[in-house]
Each structure stands twice: as C-alpha cells, then as structure tokens.
Amino acid sequence: MVSQGLSFFQRGYTCGGGGNLSLKLPDGNILATPTGSCLGRLVEDELSVVTLNGELVSGKKASKEVGFHLDIYRSNAAVNAVVHLHSTYLTALSSIDHSEKENVIEAFTPYYVMRIGKLPLLPYFRPGSNEIGKEIAKYTSQGYTAVLLANHGPVVTGTDFINASDNAEELEETAKLKFLLEGMNVRFLTEPEKEALSGMKS
Ligand SMILES: O=C(O)[C@@H](O)C(=O)COP(=O)(O)O
Numbered sequence: 001m002v003s004q005g006l007s008f009f010q011r012g013y014t015c016g017g018g019g020n021l022s023l024k025l026p027d028g029n030i031l032a033t034p035t036g037s038c039l040g041r042l043v044e045d046e047l048s049v050v051t052l053n054g055e056l057v058s059g060k061k062a063s064k065e066v067g068f069h070l071d072i073y074r075s076n077a078a079v080n081a082v083v084h085l086h087s088t089y090l091t092a093l094s095s096i097d098h099s100e101k102e103n104v105i106e107a108f109t110p111y112y113v114m115r116i117g118k119l120p121l122l123p124y125f126r127p128g129s130n131e132i133g134k135e136i137a138k139y140t141s142q143g144y145t146a147v148l149l150a151n152h153g154p155v156v157t158g159t160d161f162i163n164a165s166d167n168a169e170e171l172e173e174t175a176k177l178k179f180l181l182e183g184m185n186v187r188f189l190t191e192p193e194k195e196a197l198s199g200m201k202s
C-alpha cells in the first residue's frame with residue numbers, strides 16, 4: 001500500500017491529501033490509509049487497522065471515508081480492496097451534469113469492458129458523509145467494479161489490492177481518452193462485441 005500510494009502520487013493519479021486506500025487483511029480486519037495522509041508519503045506503521053465494524057485496532061485514525069470502504073466490503077464478499085482517488089480526468093467527468101447517470105462512459109475499448117463495464121454517477125455528498133456508503137453499496141452489491149461520486153471522484157474495487165489499483169488506473173486513462181476523443185466520430189463497441197468480452201474480467 002505504501003509503495004502503490006507513492007506510485008499513484010508520482011504518476012499524478014493523486015495529489016495533496018486527496019484519496020484513500022484500503023484492503024482486507026487475512027484476519028478479516030481492514031488496512032486503511034489514515035485521515036489527512038498524502039498517498040505519496042504513507043508510513044507503514046501509521047496505517048490504520050480497523051474491524052469490519054469500524055473500531056480502530058492499531059495505527060492512526062482511519063480515513064474519514066473508511067465508513068464507505070466498510071459498506072463496500074459488507075456489500076460484496078468478492079471485494080478485497082478499495083481505491084478512492086481524485087484523479088484529474090475522472091474528477092472532471094464527475095463535475096459534468098450528466099443527463100444519463102446509469103453509465104457515464106460508453107465502452108470504446110475492450111480493457112474498459114473487461115475491468116469496469118459500466119460507470120454509474122452517484123449524487124453529490126459532502127466528503128465523509130455516512131450516506132455515501134449506502135449509495136455505493138447499491139451498486140457494488142450487484143457486482144459493479146466502480147462508481148463515480150459527483151463533483152468528487154472515483155471509487156474503484158478489486159479482488160485484491162493490485163487488481164483494484166489496476167482497475168483505477170485503467171478507468172482514469174479511459175476518462176482521459178474520452179476527453180481526448182470529444183467531438184470525434186468515436187466507434188463504440190457493439191453489444192455483441194461487449195458480450196464476447198463478458199467473462200474476460202481482468
Ligand atoms: O475528499 C475527501 O475529503 C476524502 O474523500 C478524501 O479523499 C481524503 O480524506 P481522508 O482519507 O480522510 O484523508
């Protein structure tokens with residue numbers, strides 16, 4: 001988590017104190033980034049360990065978003081890691097008033113289909129609000145890999161921490177491509193092409 005946080009930071013996927021990370025430990029507790037921490041300067045001994053009910057076991061006070069991380073774990077047993085970033089292109093996308101909110105990135109690459117598939121836009125909530133987790137869980141319980149919090153940024157899950165990180169990076173690059181392709185005659189994947197990729201989850 002420390003090295004991946006630094007990698008996210010160095011490659012511009014996060015800056016300042018934005019974003020938070022968590023993963024499920026073998027004993028069922030959750031390792032999370034402390035509140036106010038910069039992902040580029042995480043300290044191993046300071047990482048927070050909390051129970052699935054949110055009680056602090058060790059380390060510093062956990063992220064103010066640890067509640068939504070826990071709601072996600074409780075919503076879907078296949079999720080073993082959560083990555084929340086304020087990455088530039090996804091945060092820009094989250095700040096557009098989309099009329100269609102069930103999926104704000106129509107697929108134009110197979111990698112997006114294999115890792116994410118659909119990206120719902122959730123309403124705006126104050127960061128740290130208890131309501132965020134309830135809204136996200138409506139989607140993660142159905143198997144969605146990622147959601148976008150309006151005027152805030154992405155929340156991305158994975159079967160393990162590397163998978164969640166790779167999913168978050170692929171999603172940010174897809175959003176970047178979407179903006180690069182703005183106004184161009186994009187060829188979107190057809191339904192049969194998307195169906196042929198189902199079961200090819202990365
Ligand atoms: O946007 C926010 O304030 C939080 O969602 C966030 O990204 C950082 O909060 P902490 O994890 O509590 O530092």
Ligand SMILES: [Zn+2]
Pocket residue numbers: 018019084085086127152153
């Ligand atoms: Zn945030």
